Amino acid sequence: MATDIHPLIDILMSVVMFAVIFNSCIGMLYPFLNRFTTPGSKSYILLxxxxxxxxxxxxxVGFVDLVNFVFKVVGYLGLFITFALLIRWIQNKFTKKKLI
Structure with a gap:
């Protein structure tokens, strides 16, 4: 679509899209690495x-396959956490000793 406007806009849009993808990747990767390692250390570079x-x-991996897998895992994890919280709430409700 950008090529229909002008060939240079096509190149510019390709560069912008690459930068957006790169920025998203760095934006998610840096906090993840910073949480587990010290920036600049050997373990940081390895991770x-x-x-x-x-x-x-x-x-x-196909995007559809990846989303199908991740949604299932997160869904089951959410159900597990919900049942665990429900069990803890019932235990706290019906016992004299309050559990944290």
Missing amino acids: LTISLGLAYILSF
């Missing part, structure tokens, strides 16, 4: 390399 490699490999 960065592993994370980027894993992200690159996962990028070849």
